[in-house]
Amino acid sequence: MSQPQHTYSTLTLALDGAVATLTLNRPEKRNAISYELIRELQHALGEMQKSTSHILILTGSGKAFCSGMDLDDLRRISRQTEEENLADSGRMADMFRALYDFPLVTIAAVNGPALAGGCGLATLCDFTLASSDARFGYTEVRIGFVPAIVSAFLMRQIGEKHTRDLLLTGRILSAEEGYRLGLVNEVVAPEDLPHRARELAKSLAMNSPASLLATKRLLKTYSHAELDRQIAAAVEENARIRATHDFREGISSFLEKRAPVWTGS
Numbered sequence: 027m028s029q030p031q032h033t034y035s036t037l038t039l040a041l042d043g044a045v046a047t048l049t050l051n052r053p054e055k056r057n058a059i060s061y062e063l064i065r066e067l068q069h070a071l072g073e074m075q076k077s078t079s080h081i082l083i084l085t086g087s088g089k090a091f092c093s094g095m096d097l098d099d100l101r102r103i104s105r106q107t108e109e110e111n112l113a114d115s116g117r118m119a120d121m122f123r124a125l126y127d128f129p130l131v132t133i134a135a136v137n138g139p140a141l142a143g144g145c146g147l148a149t150l151c152d153f154t155l156a157s158s159d160a161r162f163g164y165t166e167v168r169i170g171f172v173p174a175i176v177s178a179f180l181m182r183q184i185g186e187k188h189t190r191d192l193l194l195t196g197r198i199l200s201a202e203e204g205y206r207l208g209l210v211n212e213v214v215a216p217e218d219l220p221h222r223a224r225e226l227a228k229s230l231a232m233n234s235p236a237s238l239l240a241t242k243r244l245l246k247t248y249s250h251a252e253l254d255r256q257i258a259a260a261v262e263e264n265a266r267i268r269a270t271h272d273f274r275e276g277i278s279s280f281l282e283k284r285a286p287v288w289t290g291s
Contacts, residue, residue, distance in 0.1 A: 032073055036063040038087075039070045044231035045224070046079035053088025058096040059143045061114075064121045071124055080235045081227040082128070084151060085135040085220075091160065092144025097281065103268060104277045111265040118143065119175045119261050123253075126150045126179060127246055131230050131238055135223035136160040136201075137216070146176040149183065149209050152242075155223055156201040157216040162209060163198040170276025170286065172267045174260035178253055184208045 032039075040047045048070055050057035074082060086092055095103075103114065125132065125147065132151035139161045140148035148154055148162065156162075164180070166173040173193050180189045184207050192199070192207075204210040214222045230238070267273050271291045279286035 032069060034066045034070065036060060036066050037070060039073065041074070041077050041079055044079055044235075045081045045083065045227040046074045046077065047083045047085065048074070050084075050086045050092055053086075053090070055096060056090035056093035056139070057086040057088070057144070058093050059118075059147075060096040060099055061117065063096075064117055067121060068124050071128055075130065080130045080238065081230050082130055082132045083135055083223050083227055084125075084132060084147065085223070086137055088138070090138040090144075091134075091136045091140040092147055093139060094142030094144050094165070100277050101281065104274050106268065108265065108269065111268045112261065115175070115261040115264040118264070119257050122146055122150060122175055122179070123257065129239055129242055131242070133223055133226055133230075135219050136162075136210075137219055139163075141165050141198075142171075142173070143176070146179070149176075150179055153212075153226060154204075154210045155212050155214060155219060155226065156204060156210045157219045158201050158213055159216050160201040160204075160213075161198050162201070162204045163196065164192050165196045165198070167194065167196040168276070169280045170267070170270065170272035170274075170288070172263055174264040174267075175257060178256035178260055182249065 037051050038049045048067075050063070052058060052060070052063065103111070106114065133153040133155060134148045134151035136148045136154060136156040138157065138159060141161070141163050142165050145162050145164055164173040164176060177189065177193060180192070188207050199207070199209070201210060201213045205213050212222070271289050275286050275288065
């Protein structure tokens, strides 16, 4: 097993021949997405491309896969300018796009709750394996936010009707329902998840790396231009909602652990 060249503080990267494992490593924060994690995730993807690995397993440390946006960053977002919000939205979109367009094969091993942006990370991989303890949900509307960026990807995965259901209700799904909807490829017992992810990775690694690369490149061409347009619109909508009273109220009520008082403005 070779050592990564960069030292990370929010994740770990293990390079082991054809298979690399990237672990979100903020268990005390339920692996929440901070801006530092966004930067480090993209750096790790770049480092992996320079290694001999061509299969990536993405998982979380502790009991959660990823709980969504970090609370400290949510506090800061509610005080930002329009320009800062556009820049932040663009960074989030870049992270999702980097994972979705990643040229090497990706496997999400979802070991626990994957919510909001964390649900996006879990479902944008080529394969999503879920522990039976895992939970999924695009919960943004519950706090006055918009699941804008992930919506473009989700429509392709499960269709418009199911997408409307999940994004407008913000409800939490079991791993089994995620499987039925097409978000999850396979549900396994919690204790079997690491082994099953490794088993799938080794099976994929037996295929031609050149063929895997060419296949992913071909699949990318089918939706590239349309995704560019949709994500540009999503970034603007993501930034726009942050200027509303409902967004500020949603963040405040969430942090204060009280029921929100919506005004619709």
